[in-house]
Amino acid sequence: MPWAIKVTRVSKATREKIIKAASRAFARDGYDGASIRTIVAEADVNQAAINYHFGSKEGLYRAVLQTALRALMSDDDAPQSGKLSREAALRRFVRRQLRPMTARDELSDYVRIFNWETLKPSLVFRKFMAREAAPFFAAITELVRRFLPDNATDKQAVVGALWLFGQCSIFVRNAEQLAGPPFRLELDERFVDRLADTIAGWAVDGLCQPPSKARLGGLAALAK
Amino acid sequence: MPWAIKVTRVSKATREKIIKAASRAFARDGYDGASIRTIVAEADVNQAAINYHFGSKEGLYRAVLQTALRALMSDDDAPQSGKLSREAALRRFVRRQLRPMTARDELSDYVRIFNWETLKPSLVFRKFMAREAAPFFAAITELVRRFLPDNATDKQAVVGALWLFGQCSIFVRNAEQLAGPPFRLELDERFVDRLADTIAGWAVDGLCQPPSKARLGGLAALAK
DNA sequence: GATATGTTCAAACGATCGTTTGAATTTGGA
DNA sequence: TCCAAATTCAAACGATCGTTTGAACATATC
Numbered sequence: 001m002p003w004a005i006k007v008t009r010v011s012k013a014t015r016e017k018i019i020k021a022a023s024r025a026f027a028r029d030g031y032d033g034a035s036i037r038t039i040v041a042e043a044d045v046n047q048a049a050i051n052y053h054f055g056s057k058e059g060l061y062r063a064v065l066q067t068a069l070r071a072l073m074s075d076d077d078a079p080q081s082g083k084l085s086r087e088a089a090l091r092r093f094v095r096r097q098l099r100p101m102t103a104r105d106e107l108s109d110y111v112r113i114f115n116w117e118t119l120k121p122s123l124v125f126r127k128f129m130a131r132e133a134a135p136f137f138a139a140i141t142e143l144v145r146r147f148l149p150d151n152a153t154d155k156q157a158v159v160g161a162l163w164l165f166g167q168c169s170i171f172v173r174n175a176e177q178l179a180g181p182p183f184r185l186e187l188d189e190r191f192v193d194r195l196a197d198t199i200a201g202w203a204v205d206g207l208c209q210p211p212s213k214a215r216l217g218g219l220a221a222l223a224k
Numbered sequence: 225m226p227w228a229i230k231v232t233r234v235s236k237a238t239r240e241k242i243i244k245a246a247s248r249a250f251a252r253d254g255y256d257g258a259s260i261r262t263i264v265a266e267a268d269v270n271q272a273a274i275n276y277h278f279g280s281k282e283g284l285y286r287a288v289l290q291t292a293l294r295a296l297m298s299d300d301d302a303p304q305s306g307k308l309s310r311e312a313a314l315r316r317f318v319r320r321q322l323r324p325m326t327a328r329d330e331l332s333d334y335v336r337i338f339n340w341e342t343l344k345p346s347l348v349f350r351k352f353m354a355r356e357a358a359p360f361f362a363a364i365t366e367l368v369r370r371f372l373p374d375n376a377t378d379k380q381a382v383v384g385a386l387w388l389f390g391q392c393s394i395f396v397r398n399a400e401q402l403a404g405p406p407f408r409l410e411l412d413e414r415f416v417d418r419l420a421d422t423i424a425g426w427a428v429d430g431l432c433q434p435p436s437k438a439r440l441g442g443l444a445a446l447a448k
Numbered sequence: 449g450a451t452a453t454g455t456t457c458a459a460a461c462g463a464t465c466g467t468t469t470g471a472a473t474t475t476g477g478a
Numbered sequence: 479t480c481c482a483a484a485t486t487c488a489a490a491c492g493a494t495c496g497t498t499t500g501a502a503c504a505t506a507t508c
Contacts, residue, residue, distance in 0.1 A: 014485080014486090028344075029344070030254075030343075030344070032256065032257055033256055033344075035464080035465065035466085036465080036466060036467085037464085037465080037466095045486085046485095046486055046487050046488085047466095047467095047487090047488090048467085048468080048469090048486075048487070048488090049485085049486070049487090050466090050467095051466085051467060051468075052485075052486085053485095056466080056467080057466065057467090115343060116343060118394075118397050118398055119254075119339060119340060119343055119397055120252075120253070120254070120257075159419070159422075162394055162395065162398060163391060163394065163395075163423070165394055166390045166391050166392075166393060166394020166395065167387060167390050167391055167394075168390075169390065169394065170342075170386055170387065170389055170390025170391075170393065170394075171386065171387075171390065173342050173343055174342055174386060176345075195383070198383075199387070238455080238456090259494080259495065259496085260495080260496060260497085261494085261495080261496095269456085270455095270456055270457050270458080271457085271458090271496095271497095272456075272457070272458090272497085272498080272499090273455085273456070273457090274496090274497095275496085275497060275498075276455075276456080277455095280496080280497080281496065281497090449508105450507105450508085451506105451507085451508085452505105452506090452507085452508100453504100453505080453506080453507095454503105454504080454505070454506085455502105455503080455504070455505085456501105456502080456503065456504085457500105457501085457502070457503085458499105458500105458501095458502100459498105459499085459500100459501105460497105460498085460499080461496105461497080461498075461499090462495105462496100462497090462498100463494105463495080463496090463497105464493105464494085464495070464496105465492105465493080465494070465495080466491105466492100466493090466494105467490105467491080467492090467493105468489105468490085468491075468492100469488105469489085469490080469491090470487105470488105470489095471486105471487085471488095471489105472485105472486080472487070472488100473484100473485080473486065473487085474483105474484080474485065474486080475482105475483080475484065475485080476481105476482095476483085476484090477480105477481095477482095477483100478479100478480090478481090478482105
């Protein structure tokens with residue numbers, strides 16, 4: 001492992017430049033679509049630097065995923081989230097998921113990288129998630145569970161969490177096309193705020209509804 | 225245009241073999257990820273056949289998209305769909321969207337190809353959709369509109385249609401992972417039927433709800 | 449059966465990919 | 479200040495990509 005190197009001042013700066021450029025590239029083009037040469041060009045470092053500092057393209061991707069997961073799990077902007085009502089917590093989660101629609105920061109890159117992986121999970125990603133992402137997904141599942149009956153199964157909570165993810169990610173993934181013709185939606189902060197309200201409201205309604213044959217069935221129908 | 229060739233008996237068979245193999249490959253790996261060499265290997269034809277029959281990889285992709293759109297728009301299995309209630313029509317749409325979760329046929333490939341394109345639309349795809357897909361999307365939007373108030377704007381209907389797409393595609397995209405650990409869901413026809421009931425029910429609830437501040441707002445909040 | 453046209457085939461081309469190499473340069477501690 | 483280690487750099491390697499080529503083969507028309 002020649003790339004498990006000592007972290008010095010100068011190498012740390014290079015590593016950070018590379019990770020930032022790589023996050024953008026992976027978010028824009030996916031893991032396979034992003035090339036070493038475009039990453040080093042945007043980071044303004046030599047091509048061999050990636051193999052020197054991260055061992056391989058896969059190693060760089062692992063480092064990006066670690067940075068991404070750390071950022072996505074941090075609640076630094078609202079440390080009181082544990083005391084929120086379930087509705088407010090859900091609204092906060094949805095708004096956070098929708099953030100890439102307007103913001104062009106690292107967090108939006110991270111969300112997009114995860115969206116790529118939901119379409120065709122790479123081997124790197126699957127190993128990484130199995131090892132480090134359990135608490136992240138558990139948090140969302142627990143949030144969903146607060147809306148379900150006490151006797152809800154794990155399966156129901158997982159499906160509910162995925163359902164919630166899907167409602168958000170479709171807008172994030174299609175943001176560019178929503179802004180263009182023929183839709184021409186004005187994707188400013190106000191719009192996304194209202195969209196978050198809408199999605200959260202629909203989700204609360206859906207999750208809270210007791211199952212009913214007349215309504216085509218509910219989540220309870222998924223119990224074995 | 226040397227590839228606008230006369231359609232003979234033998235060339236038609238080759239074209240169909242290529243399109244079928246290409247659909248699988250594009251669905252599995254995306255446009256960039258699928259290689260000519262794997263496609264011709266699965267189709268059991270010569271490598272140069274693709275450029276001969278379709279001009280280029282892009283030309284082949286266009287042909288696949290045409291086949292896909294034609295299949296996705298056909299209502300051959302239920303010609304009475306025009307007479308369905310809005311709830312039944314919505315349930316039918318959702319069930320059709322979820323079909324790739326169990327079925328391993330061409331239709332599931334087509335849905336997956338479109339899912340790839342929502343993540344990073346290729347130039348080929350954008351041109352193609354702008355030219356040929358308007359009626360397809362209009363049909364979904366009209367279905368959503370049947371649940372909205374009469375004075376609903378186009379913008380509201382479009383957002384509602386996208387919202388519906390997102391709820392379905394998240395399960396389709398993650399079907400493989402749902403089947404494996406730690407979820408271990410048994411994705412048989414019964415499960416998908418119930419899932420379609422659940423999603424359709426939630427969607428009906430969400431779309432029908434009148435806007436209400438107490439419920440964090442509804443679709444009407446998106447009107448300008 | 450001869451001929452022209454449509455189709456298949458193996459081989460190669462140029463470009464881009466991730467990675468490796470070895471020397472040049474910079475850095476940090478004695 | 480000096481030397482060993484850390485880091486950067488330009489160049490090349492082998493592999494894979496989409497595409498082209500020109501000959502070989504199959505098919506249809508007379």
